[in-house]
Amino acid sequence: MSAIDQLFTELRGAKRKALMPFVTAGDPEIDTTEAILRSLAGAGADLCELGVPYSDPIADGPVIQSSYQRALESGFKLQQVFEMGKRMVGEVAMPRVTMVSYSIIHRVGVEAYVQKAVEAGYAGAIVPDLLVEEATEFAQICKAADFSLIQLVTPTTPKERQVRIAKSSSGFLYYVSVTGITGERTALPSDLVDKVTWLRGETDLPICIGFGISSPETAATLAPVADGLIVGSAIVRRIAQAEGKQDAVEKVSKFVQQLRSAIDAV
Incomplete structure (x- = not known):
């Protein structure tokens, strides 16, 4: 059982919803990233998504695109993600996953990337640009390493394809709440709950909703239908x-505490 499988088993037993903050690696530099990651569990996060900066962002809005650009301009290197992870092994129990382009994984080497990530304590990878038709080999390598391969489903993904994506994924499904790019929104689609409810009937994987969650109020609205936010x-x-x-640590910790309180109050 992977670390993420174990986490969601525990959360379901406790009737608790997962809270997953996203942080860009190396923004504004890697020491700040590490300090924030170390503070998140104490603030109420259950796991964390670490964005790996990429010069050609996929579905990322201006806020995250700018963070990638700042990290790259400050000299970010992928090796820093692995080195930081190793420093946290045995000290930070909260599972961490990378949000990473498949082009980066392919450049490192599929087996090599998974091995490096596992050695650095990462529990899985969210790969937004990996087509389900091309995911079989990578999914097998991840499964053998108890490393979760998390894939995305969007509101416009045909139902049959959603089921295929779910079958090739592990850990949890990342459900994109809105069409378009990432970013804070004041309102989410009225049919979002119905779509997630349908998908829940097609898979045993936990479903985590992302894109557009900008406030404790939005998080509380989605908490009843999601396994995680x-x-x-x-x-x-x-x-x-x-x-x-x-x-930065204080601002993020305070906001995460607010999100946690809103989710738990539902």
Whole structure:
């Protein structure tokens, strides 16, 4: 059983919804990223999504695109993700997954990437640009390593394809709440709950909703239908507005605490 499988088993037993903040690796530099990651569990996060900066972002809105650009301009290297992970092994129990382009994985080597990630304590990878038709080999390698391969389903994905994606995924399904790019929104589609409810009947995988969750109120609205909630742009924006590492940690921790309280109150 992978670390993510174990986590969701425990969460379901406790009737608790997963809260998953997104943080861009290396924004504004890797020391701040590590400090934030170390603070998240204490603030109420259950797992964390670590974005690997890429020069050609996929479905990322301006807030996250800007964070990738800042990280790359400050000299971010993929090796920093692995080195940081190793420093946290045995110290931070909260599962961490990378959000990474398949082109980066392919460049490293599929088996090599999974091995490096596992050695660095990562529990899985969200791969937004991996087509389900091309996922079989990678899914097998991930399964052999107890490393979760998390794939995305969007509101416009045909139902038959959603089921195929679910069958080739592990850990959880990432359900994109809106069409378009990431970013904070004041309203989400009225049929979102119905679509997620349908998908829940087609798979045993936990379903986590991301894109557009900008406030504790939005999180509370979605908590009843989701197994977990992913919050990205609202957190990345707070990091960008912070004045130094400690301020970034405090701003993110406070917001995560607010999200946790809102979700638990439902």
